[in-house]
Every structure is written in C-alpha cells, then in structure tokens.
Amino acid sequence: MTNVYTSDSVVEALRHKGLRVTPQRVAVYNNLLERSDHPTVDQIMGDLNQGLPISSKATVYSTLSSLREAGLVREILLEEGVTRYDSNVAPHHHFRCTSCKCIIDVPWNALNVSLAASLPGGHAVSSHEVTVYGVCQSCQSAGDSGKN
Amino acid sequence: MTNVYTSDSVVEALRHKGLRVTPQRVAVYNNLLERSDHPTVDQIMGDLNQGLPISSKATVYSTLSSLREAGLVREILLEEGVTRYDSNVAPHHHFRCTSCKCIIDVPWNALNVSLAASLPGGHAVSSHEVTVYGVCQSCQSAGDSGKN
DNA sequence: CTTTGTGCAAACGATTTGCAGGATG
DNA sequence: CATCCTGCAAATCGTTTGCACAAAG
Numbered sequence: 001m002t003n004v005y006t007s008d009s010v011v012e013a014l015r016h017k018g019l020r021v022t023p024q025r026v027a028v029y030n031n032l033l034e035r036s037d038h039p040t041v042d043q044i045m046g047d048l049n050q051g052l053p054i055s056s057k058a059t060v061y062s063t064l065s066s067l068r069e070a071g072l073v074r075e076i077l078l079e080e081g082v083t084r085y086d087s088n089v090a091p092h093h094h095f096r097c098t099s100c101k102c103i104i105d106v107p108w109n110a111l112n113v114s115l116a117a118s119l120p121g122g123h124a125v126s127s128h129e130v131t132v133y134g135v136c137q138s139c140q141s142a143g144d145s146g147k148n
Numbered sequence: 149m150t151n152v153y154t155s156d157s158v159v160e161a162l163r164h165k166g167l168r169v170t171p172q173r174v175a176v177y178n179n180l181l182e183r184s185d186h187p188t189v190d191q192i193m194g195d196l197n198q199g200l201p202i203s204s205k206a207t208v209y210s211t212l213s214s215l216r217e218a219g220l221v222r223e224i225l226l227e228e229g230v231t232r233y234d235s236n237v238a239p240h241h242h243f244r245c246t247s248c249k250c251i252i253d254v255p256w257n258a259l260n261v262s263l264a265a266s267l268p269g270g271h272a273v274s275s276h277e278v279t280v281y282g283v284c285q286s287c288q289s290a291g292d293s294g295k296n
Numbered sequence: 297c298t299t300t301g302t303g304c305a306a307a308c309g310a311t312t313t314g315c316a317g318g319a320t321g
Numbered sequence: 322c323a324t325c326c327t328g329c330a331a332a333t334c335g336t337t338t339g340c341a342c343a344a345a346g
Contacts, residue, residue: 020320020325041310056328061311063326077225081310081336095271110268113278114260122285123243123252129279130261137270168345170301189335204303209336211301229311229335 017070024055028063032073032087038103040082078103078131093129097136106132165218172203176211180221180235186251188230226251226279241277245284254280 010030014021027048032039039047041060048054055063064085067073076084078096084103093106111130118124158178162169175196180187187195189208196202203211212233215221224232226244232251241254259278266272 022319022326024327058312058329059327066326075228077228080223080225080231083228083310095267095273097271098274104269104271106267112262115280119243119254119280119282120258121252122288123245123280123282124284124288125243125280125282126246127281129281130276131279132263132267132271132273132276134267134271134273134275136272140270140272168300170345172302206304206337207302214301231335 013072014070017072019066019070024059025063025066027054028060029067029072029087032067032085036105038076038084038086040084044085076103091127091129093132095132095134095136097139098133099135099139102136104136106130161220162218165220167214167218172207173211173214175202176208177215177220177235180215180233184253186224186232186234188232192233224251239275239277241280243280243282243284245287246281247283247287250284252284254278 007026007030010026010033011021014025014029019025028044031044031047041057041064044064045055045057045060048060064073068075068085071089072087074086074089076086076094078084078094079101086105088105091108093108093111095104095106096102097104111132113128113130115125115128155174155178158174158181159169162173162177167173176192179192179195189205189212192212193203193205193208196208212221216223216233219237220235222234222237224234224242226232226242227249234253236253239256241256241259243252243254244250245252259280261276261278263273263276
C-alpha cells in the first residue's frame with residue numbers, strides 16, 4: 001500500500017511533539033495515517049500484528065493516548081462501547097452510514113453552519129461539528145443489504 | 149420538583165407503544181422526563197433508589213433499552229465509557245461545556261445548517277445533528293474553575 | 297393463565313493499571 | 322545512565338446475560 005506518509009515524517013512529528021520515538025509508536029501512527037476509515041484499537045492491533053507481532057494491546061492504548069495528548073490524533077465516539085481513532089485532526093464533519101455503519105469524513109467546507117458567538121442561554125461557543133446520517137455511496141449501489 | 153409530566157401521561161405513553169406498564173418503567177421514564185441533563189444509568193439508579201429501592205440496575209438497563217426501541221428515549225454518546233439518555237426525541241443539537249462537561253440541549257432552530265441532499269462522494273443524507281463546544285453560562289459566571 | 301418483566305449474580309468486553317525488564321535520548 | 326516505554330497479567334467498570342420468581346394483561 002503506497003502512501004504519502006513516509007516513516008520519516010512520522011518520526012519527525014513524534015519528535016516535534018516531544019514524544020520518544022519507538023517502533024510501536026511509529027507503527028501505530030503510521031497505520032492511522034494510512035487509512036481513511038476510523039479504526040478501533042482492535043482493528044489497529046490486527047493490522048500491526050499480521051506478520052510478526054509489533055505491539056501489545058496495552059501499548060497500542062497507551063500510544064494512542066500519548067498521540068491524543070500530543071494533538072496528533074483524535075477520538076471519535078459515534079457508537080456504543082468502542083472508541084475509534086482519527087489521524088485527521090483538522091476540523092471536519094462526519095458522515096455515518098445507517099446501513100453499513102461506516103464513518104466517512106466530510107470536508108469542513110461541504111457544510112455551512114450559521115453559528116452565533118453565543119447560544120440561547122448565553123453559552124459561549126468555541127467550536128462545532130456536524131454528524132450527518134444517511135446511506136453511503138457503496139451501500140446505495142450495493143442495493144442496501146447492509147453489507148458493503 | 150413540580151413537573152408537567154403526570155404519571156398518567158407516562159403510563160399512557162408506555163401503553164401506547166405496546167409496552168407493559170410496570171412501576172420500574174414508569175419511574176425510569178418519568179425520571180428521564182423530569183430532568184433536562186442527560187443522565188447515565190448510574191445517575192438514574194441513584195435518583196430512583198434514594199429512599200426505598202425501586203429498581204435494580206439490570207432492570208434500568210433493560211427498561212432503557214425497551215424505551216429506546218419504542219422511540220421514547222435516545223442515547224447520547226459524547227463521552228468515553230458511558231452512555232447517556234435523553235427523553236427529548238425531537239430533533240435538536242447539543243452543547244458540550246468543555247469546562248464542567250455538562251451537556252445542554254440546543255433547540256433545532258437555534259442553528260442553521262445548509263445541507264445538500266447528497267454529500268461529495270454521493271452519500272445520501274437523511275438527517276444531521278450538530279455538537280457545539282464551548283463554555284456554558286454557569287461556568288462563565290463561576291469564573292471558570294471547572295466546577296459549576 | 298400465558299406472557300413478559302424483575303432481581304441477582306455471573307459473564308463479558310473494552311480500557312486501565314502495576315510492575316519488572318528493555319529501549320531511548 | 323536516568324527516564325520513559327513495553328509487555329503481560331490482573332484489576333476495573335459499564336453493560337449484558339441466564340435463570341427462577343413475580344407481576345401484567
């Protein structure tokens with residue numbers, strides 16, 4: 001799988017954030033950068049340890065936690081019981097397919113939200129995010145069986 | 149706490165949805181209707197069993213699950229590890245205070261989202277929901293200490 | 297009386313934690 | 322070489338499940 005993110009840039013990003021560079025961290029972050037879905041810890045684990053084991057699950061958790069604190073990664077909570085991770089930390093929205101349950105990034109400028117500086121009740125607004133629900137392209141062409 | 153929801157209307161709602169009317173269900177649903185925060189199962193439990201025990205935790209879970217299937221209640225996932233419940237099933241947005249972590253309902257018409265029938269990629273849109281982040285009124289006046 | 301709900305305790309599954317040995321800067 | 326990370330297993334914690342008894346229609 002060719003990708004635009006070289007290990008070098010990953011190493012640099014980690015170092016830049018003051019994180020120690022370890023093979024596990026590089027592998028996890030790199031994996032997250034390569035994929036556009038929003039994997040769970042188990043999916044990442046499965047990916048990393050296909051051949052020889054690269055990392056334990058506890059380490060993946062701790063790595064993701066470090067990456068999150070460093071602002072390289074964010075958590076996505078759209079489904080009960082599991083936390084998903086996203087290496088796209090730029091502001092964007094999410095589309096959730098009600099059929100196959102996949103989560104797709106929606107570019108920030110694809111939606112236009114009018115938001116006053118404060119809401120009724122006087123709550124000060126600092127940011128926002130839209131979750132859009134519907135049926136994704138693949139499910140539509142697949143005829144809707146819930147598989148994609 | 150005076151409230152506009154009489155037990156009668158709760159009973160009626162349950163019956164209307166074809167759910168058997170039990171004291172536990174009435175208590176749980178009623179509790180959810182009375183409060184405007186978005187409680188977790190533990191909070192509901194604590195509320196119900198202040199005096200004499202009304203319901204076991206397993207029953208609260210099963211009740212909430214029935215209420216959700218009946219469309220009387222919805223789940224809210226905005227925080228890791230816990231599911232919150234909302235008796236407001238009409239479309240609305242949510243405000244999340246980054247200081248005290250409270251969740252406040254935002255009326256549907258307080259925000260204006262321009263949404264095409266389909267997104268880039270051809271995904272068909274059926275609904276959407278905005279999560280707004282910021283500092284709530286009480287935290288602002290409290291001077292920001294994280295308490296409210 | 298038949299069906300469905302409740303309570304309790306055990307089972308689960310995702311995430312965290314403690315600690316000894318190993319790698320990083 | 323001091324510090325931080327990794328791996329493993331045990332510990333947590335929210336949620337689910339199995340089953341016997343009780344309540345609802």
